[in-house]
Every structure is written in structure tokens, then in C-alpha cells.
Amino acid sequence: MKKIFISAFAASMLLFTYSCDTDFETDVNSIAVSSGEADFSKYVALGNSLTAGYRDNALYVDGQIESYPNMLATQMKLAGGGDFKQPLMADNLGGIPSVGVGNKLVLAVNANGVMGPVVASGNGTTTLQNIYSSGPYQNMGVPGAKSFHLLAPGYGSAANLAQGTANPYFVRFSSSANTTVIADAMAQSPTFFSLWIGNNDVLGYATSGGDGSNPITSEALFTQAYNGLVNTLTSGGAKGVVANLPNVTAIPFFTTVPYNPVPLDAASVTALNQQVFGPLKQILTAYGQGARLQLLGTANNPLLLKDEGLTDLSVQITTALIGGGVPAQQAGLMGMVFGQARHATSADLIPLTTRSAIGAKPSSQMAVAPFDKFGVTFPLEDKHVLSAAEKTEVLNATAKFNAVIRAAATSKGLAFVDANAKMLELAKSSGIQFDGVKYTTTFVTGGTFSLDGVHLTGRGYAVIANEFIKAINAKYKSSLPQVNVNSYSGITFP
Structure with missing residues (x-):
């Protein structure tokens, strides 16, 4: 029975189109690599879970290795880039038992022969022990962080966890209890940075069904925080790249469960x-x-x-x-x-x-x-x-935040990644092609989204990495080669 269901899933993968088509312009063997007008010698990445390499509802080593900043740093090394350290978790489970952070999701077949995501078994070995002495770390993505959290003193203090004003992931690699994420980034004197932040400022409200437990960040606070981050990052002359926020309507967390899934006898x-x-x-x-x-x-x-x-x-x-x-x-x-x-109606989104x-x-x-x-x-x-009215709130906030991000990029002359447009492109039935492999946002079989329906697979992060590379090359006249999306991992089947 188990083999039958796995075969059924494998068969669905055959729906992918194999051809010589590709939606990426990349030939890594024929590109003369150059940094152009950029200096990649000290690249620092700031953001949230999407920057950290979070996937399958957890942060774990294999996912961190396939984070998009690590992919960027690898390509930057070809053009004078320096070392790129990440605050790696202790294992591939991702759990932090002492603070109730659970393990990653994996695909498994239950007793009824049905395959689906389940929490991986085992005891996570990651603790809150600070690992800054092995740093500093250039990937400063902090899962769960909102825009203003990157500016908050004490966000890496274990003593503040009980009050909800600290983050266990930053506790692990902050330079001190009272520092800020942005301060630790600037202490490294970055010559180039990436910033992809703001998703949690609206996503938390959406994923909680707009129940009020995780409100949308006000436009005023987001504007102040975002401009503060960009002003600080560019204050030493560093160049950089920023990305906007995808609409929640484009991610499988909100597109997988239909509004009308109930059969009755x-x-x-x-x-x-x-x-x-x-x-x-x-x-x-x-x-x-x-x-x-x-x-x-x-x-x-x-x-x-x-x-x-x-x-x-x-x-x-x-x-x-x-x-x-x-x-x-x-x-x-x-x-x-x-x-x-x-x-429910078709205007409602079911998480x-x-x-x-x-x-x-x-x-x-x-x-x-x-x-x-x-x-x-x-x-x-x-x-x-997420009701139709709540969805409208989310989309309106996303549009306002994206306008702030675009304006900051224009004002400071930064490279800009339209991540929202790429996600909408992936969400189309035609998806995108890379070396004959079709990628979409379809849950499990689409190749780009992990088992939590919000975060990407290694291949999904590679798609995003190429968007960053294209934006950097266009803005700074560099010629960083794009990455081979197909060489990274997707969903692992049992």
C-alpha cells in the first residue's frame, strides 16, 4: 500500500514538462565574471526566515546551506567576494526544545496509506547557547522578525524571551544581550548588503486568520523602520539590493485548501x-x-x-x-x-x-x-x-509596504527585486521553466514551496537567488552567473 501511494505522488511529478525551454537567461560557462561597480568583499544579508533559509516549518542545517544569501555569496566569491558565515543550527531537525520550537515537517505515509506532512521524530539538539564567538555571521536572517525588530535593542537577550521581546534565533548569535540586528550587521562594515524584510509585518496577521493575535504593522511604523534600516546600511557607502513582499494570494499556504472541500453522503x-x-x-x-x-x-x-x-x-x-x-x-x-x-465563498482564503x-x-x-x-x-x-475583508486588509498593507520599499530603493540607488511579481508568475498554471523542469507554487509537487506552504525549498530559494542576481547585475553592471536551480533540493519523498 505504501508503495502504491508513493508511486501516485511520483506519477504526479510526470506532469512537469521536460524540454529545452528555460525562463532564465543563464550560461555559467560563458560568462566573464565581474563585480562591476559593486564591492562584494564583505556581503551581509539581513531579513527574516526567508533570508535564514527556513523551510518545512523549521530552521535546520540543510535548509541554511541552501539559503538564497549563501547562494549569492557563492557567486560573489567569483567576483572578489569574501567568506560568508551562517549561524548554523545543531542538526537537521531544527527544534529548540528548551523554548518549545518544534522539529521540521517531513512527508510520511500514515496508517491509512495517505501521504502528508508530519512533524519529524527525534529530539532537537539545538540550544540557546550563544555561538557568536565563532562569528560574526554574515547571514543575519532571523526567523519571525518583523521590520522594526531588526532595530530593537535586547532582541537577542535570553532574559527577554519570557516577555516576547526577544527572538531565540537571534539569542544564539547576537554579539551581546543589548545589541540590535542592524548594529551587529554594521559592526562588520559591509561593502554590500541584501535586505528582504517586511513579510512578517503582514503575514503574521494573515496566517492567524486575522484573529487579532498578530496585527499588521502600521504603515507609519513600517515606513520609519524600513527607511531607518536602509539609511543605516548605506551610511558607510555600501551598495545593496532590496526585495519587496509577495502577496499572500500567491503562496500555497492560502491556495491549497479550497473553500468548498466538504463531501457528504x-x-x-x-x-x-x-x-x-x-x-x-x-x-x-x-x-x-x-x-x-x-x-x-x-x-x-x-x-x-x-x-x-x-x-x-x-x-x-x-x-x-x-x-x-x-x-x-x-x-x-x-x-x-x-x-x-x-x-465560505471563493473570496475567502483557507489556511x-x-x-x-x-x-x-x-x-x-x-x-x-x-x-x-x-x-x-x-x-x-x-x-x-482569512475572510474576503481580511484579505483586502492584507493586500492593501502589502501594497503600501511595497511602495515604501520601492521608494527606498529609488532614493538610495539600490538594486530592486520584484519578488511579488516572481511569485505571481510561479502561481500561474504555466509556472516557470528551468532547463526543461517546470516550477509552480502547487503544494508539494510544484517544486518551489516547502511543506509549510509559506517558505521555499532549496530550488525555490534558487529561483529567488537568480532574481537577486539579475537585479544586482542590472544595477551595478556586474556579471555574476546565475545558479542552477535544478541542482538544489526540493521536497524529499519517503
């Missing part, structure tokens, strides 16, 4: 329509809200969710049901469960992490049969869905 459809959704839809229609709910079918039923932006009609539903002969206790329960409920919740029993005391299946008969919570 015919008996359940009849019972639920007659006893639940039919009466509720009739009541809501009387209040001009009939579009909130749909009658169910046997396939492609939309997810049921709670939308806190809707008028709460709990009392109206309860009163109408009692008037129709439903016992008061049951009517009250249905009123509370469905007062702000609606079925990849919600997949495990669909059909599960909620912890709520109101979750009693038949209202005991998340997303089917009990509304998903705010954290489980």
Missing part, C-alpha cells in the same frame, strides 16, 4: 437540510440574510465559518425556532451557533493549517451532535479563515 444531506440548514436559511431570508447559508449537496460543500463582521442574529434565530416548535434549549443552542455563521481542523470535534461546550463537526455543522473560528 446522501442521508446526511437530507437530514441536515431538513433539520438544520433549510429552517435556518428560511429564517435568515426573512431578515434579508438568506445568502449566509446554502443548502447542502453530496459534493463540494462550502465550509461553515463564523464571521464576526456579520450582525449577530442569535436572538432572532432562537425566537423563530421556538415559534416553529423547536424546544427552547435546542433553539437557543442553534441561535448561538449560527448567529454569525455563514458558508493550510485549517485542513486538520475540518470535520474535527470542536472544544466548545456548544459542540453537541449534530453540531459537532468543524466547518460542516459547527462554524470554523476566526483563526481558521
Whole structure:
């Protein structure tokens, strides 16, 4: 059975197109390498998890080795670049048990013969022991960092972890408890830098379903922080490259789970329509809200969710049901469960992490049969869905932040990478080609995104590295050769 399912996945890989086509202009054997107007002798990379080489929901050694800054540094060495150190984790699990950081995700086949991501077994050996004495480190990507965190004193202090004002990854390689990421970067007197920061300023809100636990950074704070970083990095005459932020609509974390993934048997459809959704839809229609709910079918039923932006009609539903002969206790329960409920539409985005919740029993005391299946008969919570309104907030913020990044690049004469455009290109069904291999954003089989649906594979980071290289060459008249995307790793199958 295991071999059958692995073969099915392998067969899906055959959908990739093999030809001589490529969407990259690269022939590393025929390029005369030159630094042009740039000086790559001391290259320092700043950013978040995307810079660190984070993938599969963890930071681990193999991923760090395939980080895009390490790829850039390798090419820069051909043009006078210096050594490039990274604060490597202790193993390939990625967990930091002392602070609750879990291991990476891996593909595995469960007892039912279904393949999917699971947390790797084993005990991570990485600790919070500071390793700065083996540095300094030129890859200063800090997973989880927002723009203003790179300017925050104490972000590398173990004592501040309990208050949430420090980061365990920076604790490991900061020069002191009170330093900042930007200060440690500038202490190295960089001659060239890359900066890809800001994703977490908006992504945290999106991945938490806009539930308020991780708000979007204000435009004013982002502008102040970003310009502060760029002003500091260029203050010593260093040249550099910056990249903008991808829209969340282009990453598989939000494009893999459809809004209507619920199949039902015919008996359940009849019972639920007659006893639940039919009466509720009739009541809501009387209040001009009939579009909130749909009658169910046997396939492609939309997810049921709670939308806190809707008028709460709990009392109206309860009163109408009692008037129709439903016992008061049951009517009250249905009123509370469905007062702000609606079925999802194609405008809603369902996070990849919600997949495990669909059909599960909620912890709520109101979750009693038949209202005991998340997303089917009990509304998903705010954290489980990025609603159309919340998606608009995310896209608007992303556009504003990207305008700030573009303006800073223009003002300081820096190379600019339109990472958003590249992700949108990958998200098309046609994807991109490299030496005959097709790459897309399709989860698992697309080749570019890792098992967490947010971060890239080695091949995905290579795609990004080439975008950086093209931007650097165009701006500074250098001729760094692009990397061979196909030579890096993708998803590992069991």
C-alpha cells in the first residue's frame, strides 16, 4: 500500500514538462565574471526566515546551506567576494526544545496509506547557547522578525524571551544581550548588503486568520523602520539590493485548501437540510440574510465559518425556532451557533493549517451532535479563515509596504527585486521553466514551496537567488552567473 501511494505522488511529478525551454537567461560557462561597480568583499544579508533559509516549518542545517544569501555569496566569491558565515543550527531537525520550537515537517505515509506532512521524530539538539564567538555571521536572517525588530535593542537577550521581546534565533548569535540586528550587521562594515524584510509585518496577521493575535504593522511604523534600516546600511557607502513582499494570494499556504472541500453522503444531506440548514436559511431570508447559508449537496460543500463582521442574529434565530416548535434549549443552542455563521465563498482564503481542523470535534461546550463537526455543522473560528475583508486588509498593507520599499530603493540607488511579481508568475498554471523542469507554487509537487506552504525549498530559494542576481547585475553592471536551480533540493519523498 505504501508503495502504491508513493508511486501516485511520483506519477504526479510526470506532469512537469521536460524540454529545452528555460525562463532564465543563464550560461555559467560563458560568462566573464565581474563585480562591476559593486564591492562584494564583505556581503551581509539581513531579513527574516526567508533570508535564514527556513523551510518545512523549521530552521535546520540543510535548509541554511541552501539559503538564497549563501547562494549569492557563492557567486560573489567569483567576483572578489569574501567568506560568508551562517549561524548554523545543531542538526537537521531544527527544534529548540528548551523554548518549545518544534522539529521540521517531513512527508510520511500514515496508517491509512495517505501521504502528508508530519512533524519529524527525534529530539532537537539545538540550544540557546550563544555561538557568536565563532562569528560574526554574515547571514543575519532571523526567523519571525518583523521590520522594526531588526532595530530593537535586547532582541537577542535570553532574559527577554519570557516577555516576547526577544527572538531565540537571534539569542544564539547576537554579539551581546543589548545589541540590535542592524548594529551587529554594521559592526562588520559591509561593502554590500541584501535586505528582504517586511513579510512578517503582514503575514503574521494573515496566517492567524486575522484573529487579532498578530496585527499588521502600521504603515507609519513600517515606513520609519524600513527607511531607518536602509539609511543605516548605506551610511558607510555600501551598495545593496532590496526585495519587496509577495502577496499572500500567491503562496500555497492560502491556495491549497479550497473553500468548498466538504463531501457528504446522501442521508446526511437530507437530514441536515431538513433539520438544520433549510429552517435556518428560511429564517435568515426573512431578515434579508438568506445568502449566509446554502443548502447542502453530496459534493463540494462550502465550509461553515463564523464571521464576526456579520450582525449577530442569535436572538432572532432562537425566537423563530421556538415559534416553529423547536424546544427552547435546542433553539437557543442553534441561535448561538449560527448567529454569525455563514458558508465560505471563493473570496475567502483557507489556511493550510485549517485542513486538520475540518470535520474535527470542536472544544466548545456548544459542540453537541449534530453540531459537532468543524466547518460542516459547527462554524470554523476566526483563526481558521482569512475572510474576503481580511484579505483586502492584507493586500492593501502589502501594497503600501511595497511602495515604501520601492521608494527606498529609488532614493538610495539600490538594486530592486520584484519578488511579488516572481511569485505571481510561479502561481500561474504555466509556472516557470528551468532547463526543461517546470516550477509552480502547487503544494508539494510544484517544486518551489516547502511543506509549510509559506517558505521555499532549496530550488525555490534558487529561483529567488537568480532574481537577486539579475537585479544586482542590472544595477551595478556586474556579471555574476546565475545558479542552477535544478541542482538544489526540493521536497524529499519517503
